[in-house]
Amino acid sequence: QIDVLANISLPEDVDDANEYGADGIGLVRTEYLLSNRKEMPSEDVQYDYYKRILMKANHKTCVIRLMDIGGDKVPQFFDMPLEFNPFMGWRAIRIFLERRDIFETQISAIMKAGQGYEYSIMMPMVTTLQEWLEAKAIIAQIAARLNMPMPRCGVLFEVPLAILEMNTFMKEIDFASVGTNDLIQYLSAADRNNAKVNYLYNPIEPAFLKIIRNAIKCANDNGMPLSICGEMAGNPLHTVLLVGLGLRRFSVIPRNIPLIKELIANISFAEAAESISHI
Ligand code: PEP
Ligand code: MG
Numbered sequence: 001q002i003d004v005l006a007n008i009s010l011p012e013d014v015d016d017a018n019e020y021g022a023d024g025i026g027l028v029r030t031e032y033l034l035s036n037r038k039e040m041p042s043e044d045v046q047y048d049y050y051k052r053i054l055m056k057a058n059h060k061t062c063v064i065r066l067m068d069i070g071g072d073k074v075p076q077f078f079d080m081p082l083e084f085n086p087f088m089g090w091r092a093i094r095i096f097l098e099r100r101d102i103f104e105t106q107i108s109a110i111m112k113a114g115q116g117y118e119y120s121i122m123m124p125m126v127t128t129l130q131e132w133l134e135a136k137a138i139i140a141q142i143a144a145r146l147n148m149p150m151p152r153c154g155v156l157f158e159v160p161l162a163i164l165e166m167n168t169f170m171k172e173i174d175f176a177s178v179g180t181n182d183l184i185q186y187l188s189a190a191d192r193n194n195a196k197v198n199y200l201y202n203p204i205e206p207a208f209l210k211i212i213r214n215a216i217k218c219a220n221d222n223g224m225p226l227s228i229c230g231e232m233a234g235n236p237l238h239t240v241l242l243v244g245l246g247l248r249r250f251s252v253i254p255r256n257i258p259l260i261k262e263l264i265a266n267i268s269f270a271e272a273a274e275s276i277s278h279i
Helices: 011-019 030-034 043-057 100-114 129-146 160-164 166-172 180-188 195-200 206-221 236-244 254-265 269-275
Strands: 003-008 025-029 062-065 119-123 152-157 175-178 226-228 249-252
Touching: 003 011, 003 254, 011 043, 011 254, 025 030, 025 043, 025 249, 030 043, 043 062, 043 100, 100 119, 100 129, 119 129, 119 175, 129 152, 129 166, 152 160, 160 166, 160 180, 160 206, 166 206, 175 206, 180 206, 206 226, 236 254, 236 269, 249 254
Parallel strands: 003 025, 003 249, 025 062, 062 119, 119 152, 152 175, 175 226, 226 249
Antiparallel strands: none
């Protein structure tokens, strides 16, 4: 079975996801909460947002990504030090480990809203296992304080060091997702938003596909669910390749779901494997 889930930002996006036949929500980009705000959203504001999403997701799986602050997503009010290289700077988990207030507010709001729902928590921009273990320990502390079970937690593999060492994460995560948008830019040293270097930003570069294949194999060998939630997964030109690489879980923008499902339904595993036999 191959699942096609949806990437969303707004509660209303879940309606689209349902309409287009999503098998669940594979990525909630919670930075939406930060747009047009003068301050960090309170726990109550966040609780409402997660609750609305989870209610609409209607007990299907829902992966809530913690706020990916930094890089191209710096809220106006956030006191970000001047960075010459924001994508390589203070971002996501790197901020959470220092700004425990932001981290704890988001985790508490998600856990409270998530009671009785199929939700899981995903951490962006993890580089080392050590970093992830530190973050996971904080999540466990909050769960204990709230007297709630530890939620399912996974890592968004989008930094080369992390994906190349994915095997070391296996015992410490409940699922894996690959963020190809950032991963490609970090591997090719080509800014994802810079048209001048766009020719280097290539998801079908053989060296990149080998890294994806190894990651999928590592997850499959360990019985670990793995999805790809970067734009690559929603590009119909790459669907056959990704099935050939062993991918069984796609997460894509809602309106692409029917097309991706149709493509998957019309290929055999043998054909898909053949399409990737050159790497
Ligand atoms: C990614 O990097 O592939 C990803 C899913 O996250 P974002 O595009 O939000 O950085
Ligand atoms: Mg990313």
